[in-house]
Amino acid sequence: MMETTFHLLLYRAFHMQRSYLRPCLREIGLGSGQPKLLSYIAAHPNCRPKALADYFEIDPAAVSRMLDVMEKSGFIVRRADGKNRRSACLSLTEAGEEAFRSWRAHCQREDAVMLRGFTEEERACFADFLVRAYRNLQDAQREETACGK
Amino acid sequence: MMETTFHLLLYRAFHMQRSYLRPCLREIGLGSGQPKLLSYIAAHPNCRPKALADYFEIDPAAVSRMLDVMEKSGFIVRRADGKNRRSACLSLTEAGEEAFRSWRAHCQREDAVMLRGFTEEERACFADFLVRAYRNLQDAQREETACGK
DNA sequence: ACGCTATAATTGACATGTCAATCATTGACA
DNA sequence: TGTCAATGATTGACATGTCAATTATAGCGT
Numbered sequence: 001m002m003e004t005t006f007h008l009l010l011y012r013a014f015h016m017q018r019s020y021l022r023p024c025l026r027e028i029g030l031g032s033g034q035p036k037l038l039s040y041i042a043a044h045p046n047c048r049p050k051a052l053a054d055y056f057e058i059d060p061a062a063v064s065r066m067l068d069v070m071e072k073s074g075f076i077v078r079r080a081d082g083k084n085r086r087s088a089c090l091s092l093t094e095a096g097e098e099a100f101r102s103w104r105a106h107c108q109r110e111d112a113v114m115l116r117g118f119t120e121e122e123r124a125c126f127a128d129f130l131v132r133a134y135r136n137l138q139d140a141q142r143e144e145t146a147c148g149k
Numbered sequence: 150m151m152e153t154t155f156h157l158l159l160y161r162a163f164h165m166q167r168s169y170l171r172p173c174l175r176e177i178g179l180g181s182g183q184p185k186l187l188s189y190i191a192a193h194p195n196c197r198p199k200a201l202a203d204y205f206e207i208d209p210a211a212v213s214r215m216l217d218v219m220e221k222s223g224f225i226v227r228r229a230d231g232k233n234r235r236s237a238c239l240s241l242t243e244a245g246e247e248a249f250r251s252w253r254a255h256c257q258r259e260d261a262v263m264l265r266g267f268t269e270e271e272r273a274c275f276a277d278f279l280v281r282a283y284r285n286l287q288d289a290q291r292e293e294t295a296c297g298k
Numbered sequence: 299a300c301g302c303t304a305t306a307a308t309t310g311a312c313a314t315g316t317c318a319a320t321c322a323t324t325g326a327c328a
Numbered sequence: 329t330g331t332c333a334a335t336g337a338t339t340g341a342c343a344t345g346t347c348a349a350t351t352a353t354a355g356c357g358t
Binding site for chain 2: 337339340345
């Protein structure tokens with residue numbers, strides 16, 4: 001792999017990670033986009049779909065359909081809220097809690113595999129780079145859309 | 150953004166990058182998966198679909214369908230090869246060459262934006278980290294599938 | 299209280315990717 | 329040469345994501 005652009009480097013690392021994680025996800029019964037929703041709901045019980053879309057910066061439509069799947073799989077429930085009939089309150093079922101625990105454990109092992117041979121400093125540095133790259137793009141995007149409008 | 154796992158860090162950086170690049174791709178008339186195919190075909194004229202699938206480690210089915218789109222968009226042509234009637238020879242049209250040049254230029258600008266505030270050493274380090282992470286996962290995957298079989 | 303606008307969720311249509319099945323061609327071996 | 333297995337491409341079905349349109353509810357301003 002001799003890529004010339006960071007764009008492709010990032011793609012390949014991400015893509016390989018998803019590929020590596022696939023068997024585990026299949027075993028747990030989750031799709032590749034679902035763990036993040038699971039973890040957010042675990043950390044914020046009774047949150048709304050909108051919160052998920054905002055936090056992960058994905059389309060509410062994607063959230064809506066993933067919740068459909070996760071509800072059908074028995075990992076979450078959409079509970080009606082008397083006060084707010086527009087949004088549902090989301091929470092994990094027992095199976096959802098269990099799936100989340102499995103995922104978290106596996107995810108930690110995966111991170112360990114990915115960072116094999118990295119020193120503690122390098123890990124911190126890598127995380128810092130990823131955050132900085134993310135923020136640079138985010139800032140640029142905000143500027144450009146603000147300017148264009 | 151205060152993620153606890155590298156898994157999510159990588160996802161967010163990748164996702165933000167794709168989001169940042171979207172307007173440019175729309176302008177050129179390319180889908181998000183097409184630039185990499187374009188660049189490979191530019192570097193390897195008359196290559197086969199299989200080579201694309203192998204190089205980028207994606208499913209041949211995805212390649213097949215993206216080529217359909219790119220052919221319909223007028224960026225590539227599938228030329229029959231008398232010797233080998235199973236695969237087609239792929240090449241860029243003039244429009245394809247032009248799209249590739251636009252993409253490459255924009256991609257360089259994007260990398261510059263993403264790496265704003267990075268020193269030269271940090272850039273090299275970041276690239277190295279991404280390659281090492283990729284290879285760690287690749288090796289682990291090979292081991293596990295070899296072992297499982 | 300009424301109506302208008304803004305917000306939340308959903309649905310449809312599409313792109314990218316996976317997986318499984320099919321189909322055609324190739325190439326090797328009896 | 330003729331059969332048969334391996335290879336390459338395609339197609340169908342699904343998950344994730346985008347975008348645009350629709351629907352229902354909230355909430356504000358008069």
